[in-house]
Amino acid sequence: MIIWRGWGILVLLMTGLPAGLGAFAAQALLGEDMAQLGAGIGIVVGGVASFLVGQRLNAPVQGYHPQTGQPVLYKNRHTLFFIPMQYCGVLLLVLGAVVGFTSLPNLL
Template sequence: MIIWRGWGILALLITVLFCLPAGLGIEALLGSEFVPFGIAAALVLAGVSVFLLGQRLNAPRPGYHPQTGQPVLYRNQHTLFFVPMQYVGFVLLGASVLLLVAGVVTIL
């Protein structure tokens, strides 16, 4: 079961949209032993994209309370598995490092 709030599901969709073509393309061009390297590169791009999108979506916005007129900060919460979207980008970067190490170990 996938748990998200707001637009947090975009983190998963962006990751799939980056990794699927990269994995299939690398396999077609170089062979299956190099697939982890292509997916690791795609995870880096997806991580940066998710981080930047999460920063933009979760930025607090100034506004005014409708009844009192007092200034307030409206905070958005776009999460995936209770993790704010911008931090999911760091998780993806960590996964790319692990996949890169696993790919090197497999080749050796």
């Protein structure tokens, strides 16, 4: 079961699509052993996109209370598994680096 709030589900789309395309392109261009490297690069790209989109979407917005007119800071919540999108991006960067580095013995 996937748990998300707001646009947090976009993390899966922004990561899955580049990882799949990267694996497919690396396999087609460089051989079957390089699919893992392409997937790792795709996960890194998805992590960067998730971080940037999360920073933008989760930024607090200045507003005013409708009854009192006092300034209020509205906070947005876009999460995946209770983790804000921008932090998911950082985790994906680490995961992509690990996947990419574990494929390096295939280069030799």
